Amino acid sequence: MYNEKVMDHFQNPRNAGEMLNPSGVGEVGNMKCGDIMKIFIKVEEGRIQDINFLTFGCGAAIASSSMLTELVKGKTLEEALNITNMDVAEKLGGLPDAKLHCSNLAADALHKAIENYQANNSPV
Amino acid sequence: MKRIYLDHGATTPPHADVIEAMLPYFRQYFGNPSSVHSFGREARRALDESREKTALALGVKPEEIIFTSGGTEANNLAIQGVVEALAARGRHVITSAVEHHAVLDTVKIMADKGCSLTVLPVDRCGIVDPDDLRKAIRDDTVLVTIMTANNEIGTVQPVEELARTCRDKGVPFHTDAVQAIGSIPLDLRGVPIDLLSLSAHKFYGPKGIGALFVRKGTKLGKLMFGGGQERKMRPGTENIPAIVGLAKAIEMATKDIPGKSAAITVLRDRLIEKLLNEIDAVQLNGHPVHRLPGNVNISVNFVEGEGLLLDLDLNGIAASSGSACTSGSLEASHVLMACGMDHQTAHGSLRLTLGHGNTLEEVDYTVATLKNSVDRLRGMSSLYKNYRRQVDKNHAGGEKTCTTKR
Numbered sequence A: 001m002y003n004e005k006v007m008d009h010f011q012n013p014r015n016a017g018e019m020l021n022p023s024g025v026g027e028v029g030n031m032k033c034g035d036i037m038k039i040f041i042k043v044e045e046g047r048i049q050d051i052n053f054l055t056f057g058c059g060a061a062i063a064s065s066s067m068l069t070e071l072v073k074g075k076t077l078e079e080a081l082n083i084t085n086m087d088v089a090e091k092l093g094g095l096p097d098a099k100l101h102c103s104n105l106a107a108d109a110l111h112k113a114i115e116n117y118q119a120n121n122s123p124v
Numbered sequence B: 001m002k003r004i005y006l007d008h009g010a011t012t013p014p015h016a017d018v019i020e021a022m023l024p025y026f027r028q029y030f031g032n033p034s035s036v037h038s039f040g041r042e043a044r045r046a047l048d049e050s051r052e053k054t055a056l057a058l059g060v061k062p063e064e065i066i067f068t069s070g071g072t073e074a075n076n077l078a079i080q081g082v083v084e085a086l087a088a089r090g091r092h093v094i095t096s097a098v099e100h101h102a103v104l105d106t107v108k109i110m111a112d113k114g115c116s117l118t119v120l121p122v123d124r125c126g127i128v129d130p131d132d133l134r135k136a137i138r139d140d141t142v143l144v145t146i147m148t149a150n151n152e153i154g155t156v157q158p159v160e161e162l163a164r165t166c167r168d169k170g171v172p173f174h175t176d177a178v179q180a181i182g183s184i185p186l187d188l189r190g191v192p193i194d195l196l197s198l199s200a201h202k203f204y205g206p207k208g209i210g211a212l213f214v215r216k217g218t219k220l221g222k223l224m225f226g227g228g229q230e231r232k233m234r235p236g237t238e239n240i241p242a243i244v245g246l247a248k249a250i251e252m253a254t255k256d257i258p259g260k261s262a263a264i265t266v267l268r269d270r271l272i273e274k275l276l277n278e279i280d281a282v283q284l285n286g287h288p289v290h291r292l293p294g295n296v297n298i299s300v301n302f303v304e305g306e307g308l309l310l311d312l313d314l315n316g317i318a319a320s321s322g323s324a325c326t327s328g329s330l331e332a333s334h335v336l337m338a339c340g341m342d343h344q345t346a347h348g349s350l351r352l353t354l355g356h357g358n359t360l361e362e363v364d365y366t367v368a369t370l371k372n373s374v375d376r377l378r379g380m381s382s383l384y385k386n387y388r389r390q391v392d393k394n395h396a397g398g399e400k401t402c403t404t405k406r
């Protein structure tokens, strides 16, 4: 069902876990479809220096969260905002069709985390 | 890697004796039972003997057995056939919310074609209340179809009482017994079931072959048209090797059910006990007592079932889940939802179905493997982190009870 790359990220997820004092947090998903992803970012000098995820979901949800964190680490906020869910799926070497919607939302969670960071840091 | 098969609810490995019995009918006895010559007569004899064996195993008459391509076709034939045959009497059909799709989708099509449909609810353990059935039967009810035992949660219905209720009101009663054959004793001599579906691959027989029992006097229309096979009820050249396999399998499966069930129940209860005791926030789905001897269905809170399945599979263990992510349709199992489960709990569902080949060691290895997987996946789950923060406030596990008296 899943290719080797997806299985690798499912078995050995990168950057899994909670982050203390993140610069921004974003969460997407809903209980009905069954995949909920939370992304934590640490931003320094306009770059994402560190990133973590927590995901409740299927193999595709975990693998896409993991892959996203790998893609994003060290990128500027602008670069990070350009990353899409489809980019993540592509980097994983593809996901089953049924998984492309509900389970492939990590980039959305990242964008929310960046918005959250920007809201926290906008001049008042 | 050693593999452990805990998915007997999906299908069972054909018994060696069943395969042995079938082989000659692929080789020397390949004739068409409708042929007049000796090749045909050999096949005809096998067909007749298989029908007799099957009937004997169920305590019915050979002419009450129609061989089909499996459980799905048997259910379709029963439902569509009765609805058509009794169209002049009425068009109301009653079923339950936890039926297999082969029944639910068929009755829904009947509803689209103008039948009225009542779907009876179940309690938290998946049981239909016979009082609900009694109240639902109307003058225009032509068929009640309620399964004997559920494929996901293993709940065994009070079929005898449901069947008697229907008989008292003169309404035909069909039961999908696909999961029940070989697991719970069924004597059709004593119980007024009018139609019953079975499928050989669920009791150590071959796939693609099943049967519908139709009690003498029950009116039934046809699904297919063609030759005179199966008394014209199921035209098409009979699948003799498969029918021979079904007969051998049902003969074996219905021998000493109490003894074989007891052995599997020991494994089942140990598996349930260890899972509930050794893993935090786990609940048993289905009924604590009225359940198939091989069925274990749990919900592991704060993880998603597909992750568990993948981890188990990586360790050689085959299981299944009712979570939306594994369903293909991206809908959580209708059975779990009908039992009043919330989406989150349904997502963490895991079905382990035991069979004759399983051992205590396999049970223990499975629990240990699952424990590691749950720890790993919960370590990544935001829901579990939240739960740990407010353990007492949101105590999700283990307190669901049954409402029916049974």
Ligand SMILES: Cc1ncc(COP(=O)(O)O)c(C=O)c1O
Binding pocket: B009, B010, B069, B070, B071, B072, B073, B100, B102, B147, B149, B150, B151, B176, B178, B179, B199, B200, B208, B209, B210
């Ligand atoms: C309760 C129940 N009914 C019907 C079926 C369908 O049987 P078959 O696969 O033989 O068509 C199954 C098997 O999945 C089942 O578990």
Ligand SMILES: [Zn+2]
Binding pocket: A034, A035, A057, A058, A059, A060, A061, A099, A102, A103, B325
């Ligand atoms: Zn998913």
